[in-house]
Amino acid sequence: xxxxxxxxxxxxxxxxxxxxxxxxxxxxxxxxxxxxxxxxxxxxxxxxxxxxxxxxxxxxxxxxxxxxxxxxxxxxxxxxxxxxxxxxxxxxxxxxxxxxxxxxxxxxxxxxxxxxxxxx
Numbered sequence: 001x002x003x004x005x006x007x008x009x010x011x012x013x014x015x016x017x018x019x020x021x022x023x024x025x026x027x028x029x030x031x032x033x034x035x036x037x038x039x040x041x042x043x044x045x046x047x048x049x050x051x052x053x054x055x056x057x058x059x060x061x062x063x064x065x066x067x068x069x070x071x072x073x074x075x076x077x078x079x080x081x082x083x084x085x086x087x088x089x090x091x092x093x094x095x096x097x098x099x100x101x102x103x104x105x106x107x108x109x110x111x112x113x114x115x116x117x118x119x120x
Contacts, residue, residue, distance in 0.1 A: 016068040018045075018061050026054060028061045030068075030118065043118035049103070049111060056080055057114070060101075064116065086110055095119060 017039070021027035026047030031039040045064065047057045056077070063074045077085075083103040091098035097118045102110035 014065075014069045016042075016065050018065050020058070026050075026052075026057055028058070030061075030065065032120070042120050043097075043116065045114060045116045047114050049113045052113065060114070085113070 015033055016030065017033065018028045018030050021029050021044070024046065028045045029041055030043035030045065032042045033039055045057075045061050059075050059077060059080075063077070066074055081103065083105045086102045086104055088100045088102070089098070090100055097116070099116040100112060101114040101116070103113045104110040
């Protein structure tokens with residue numbers, strides 16, 4: 001439902017957008033615009049890895065929003081992360097999605113990186 005949206009790739013016509021959460025560093029609120037341009041909250045992305053740079057976290061959120069808006073050319077992050085991004089869908093109902101992201105560097109076990117919660 002959430003990741004199969006089709007929309008124009010022009011950012012001025014984008015349906016989905018994000019903003020940093022003013023109360024929690026490393027957390028971003030996700031919004032959907034209606035036909036009048038009003039924003040409705042639909043989700044939250046929260047970084048769990050305190051060692052990750054805030055700029056990298058925001059690029060990951062940008063990729064999620066770009067994907068929601070139907071974009072295909074996402075920001076390549078492999079050179080910055082030097083890790084594979086794994087995910088586990090914790091909850092998948094028609095109205096709620098919870099995804100846990102983990103980073104795997106090829107050594108040891110994967111490390112929890114972030115959680116994405118979306119409701120619509």
